[in-house]
Amino acid sequence: MSGFYPSSIIGFGHAVPKRQVFNAEIEAGFGIESGWIERRTGIRSRYWVEDGETLTDLAAKAGRMALANAGIAQSEIGMVLLATSTPDHLLPPSAPLLAHKLGLSDAGAVDLAGACSGFLYALVMGDALVRMQGKAVLIVAANILSRRINRQERASAVMFGDAAGAVVLAPSQSGFxxxxxxxxxxxxxxxxxxxxxxxxxxxxxxxxxxxxxxxxxxxxxxxxxxxxxxxxxxxxxxxxxxxxxxxxxxxxxxxxxxxxxxxxxxxxxxxxxxxxxxxxxxxxxxxxxxxxxxxxxxxxxxxxxxxxxxxxxxxx
Missing domain, CATH: 3.40.47.10 (Thiolase/Chalcone synthase)
Known part of the structure; x- marks a missing residue:
């Protein structure tokens, strides 16, 4: 049965890898003066994954935090939307694996490849799903860009890091x-x-x-x-x-x-x-x-x- 339901964000979550990479390490590699990266970009550090860490592992950490913050039962999640440009595989999509890792095997799950705007696309789509179906939606945006940058190309090597962020949307008027x-x-x-x-x-x-x-x-x-x-x-x-x-x-x-x-x-x-x-x-x-x-x-x-x-x- 579908209808018009309210929709609110009821939970937030985020995750980053353990390894924090400061500018000094990158500046030394390119032979550029200390402080150049921060002056040009506003970045002092970023986080990069180690070998063996996967996109869905990082996404799952953010998802778990958002679900715990929302205080919602797993059975209430009707859809998992994963906004990523760096999935674990090109095929199959990574969202079903993410849902499995979170114990959300009954939920629908799909990847969205919207690049830097991917979370906003997922937010608008997730909000529409909640309003039409009355089921909660978990949105996770996650990327492991340290494996996709050319470490020899200064323009990209100084900018990108690895992280995940998540929100839970629910049919509620009393969320955040x-x-x-x-x-x-x-x-x-x-x-x-x-x-x-x-x-x-x-x-x-x-x-x-x-x-x-x-x-x-x-x-x-x-x-x-x-x-x-x-x-x-x-x-x-x-x-x-x-x-x-x-x-x-x-x-x-x-x-x-x-x-x-x-x-x-x-x-x-x-x-x-x-x-x-x-x-x-x-x-x-x-x-x-x-x-x-x-x-x-x-x-x-x-x-x-x-x-x-x-x-x-x-x-x-």
Missing amino acids: CSLVSSTLTSDGSHYDLIGIPAGETLMTMRDGRTMFAQAVKTMTECGNTVLQQVHVASNAINHFVPHQANARIFDAVAEQLQLSNAVTARTISDYGNSSAATIPLSLSLGGKQYSKGDLILLTAAGAGLTGGAALLSCTG
């Missing part, structure tokens, strides 16, 4: 926050700016400057769209949680959206850029700061070119 506005976009004319070509394993960045400019443009436009949809002024935003691609990117977006540094999440300094995982990771890390009535703006852009934004309203 609810989705009140969203937009999703794509622009295939910039399809080849960053990617992993078919048959290859390492990421390439063709034009970093153009990617920078397009990311700022897309994130700003999407952010403005979701605010305009519900007639919310930028000065009403309590928390700005952008995709943590590069501090210079999201600072430029915040400036164009007229958002202050005080409301902007900055998890990139310790965790680097983990693509789709950065927003749910930031939400989980900042969860204790959210109060009833707060508005949280999320926005992202990434390879594809994919983009999106979402506005959350804190309900409890």
Whole structure:
């Protein structure tokens, strides 16, 4: 039976590998001056997996935390959405294995390959599933990018880390926050700016400057769209949680959206850029700061070119 149900985020979770890699290690490898990476990107460190660690292992840790935080029975989860660009295998999808590791074998499970915007795509789809079916949805965004970067290419080697973030959406009006506005976009004319070509394993960045400019443009436009949809002024935003691609990117977006540094999440300094995982990771890390009535703006852009934004309203 389907109908219209309320939908709220009732749990957050996150996970990173044990190995923390500081800038000094990477700067020494490239022979660049101390402090260069942080000045250019805002990153001080990132986390990289060791041999033997898998994407679904990392995703499962974040998923378990979100489920525990939600206090929800496994039988209540109707769907698992895994936003990742680095699955354990190209076929079969990794989401069913993730669901199995979490004891959610009766739930549906599917991968979403939305690059850095993948969590926002999963959030909007998950919210729709909850509202139509009245079953909870576990969303996990996770990436192991340390195995996909070219360690000899400075542009990618300094940026990327491994992490997972998760949320539980449920048919409830008493969760932490609810989705009140969203937009999703794509622009295939910039399809080849960053990617992993078919048959290859390492990421390439063709034009970093153009990617920078397009990311700022897309994130700003999407952010403005979701605010305009519900007639919310930028000065009403309590928390700005952008995709943590590069501090210079999201600072430029915040400036164009007229958002202050005080409301902007900055998890990139310790965790680097983990693509789709950065927003749910930031939400989980900042969860204790959210109060009833707060508005949280999320926005992202990434390879594809994919983009999106979402506005959350804190309900409890």
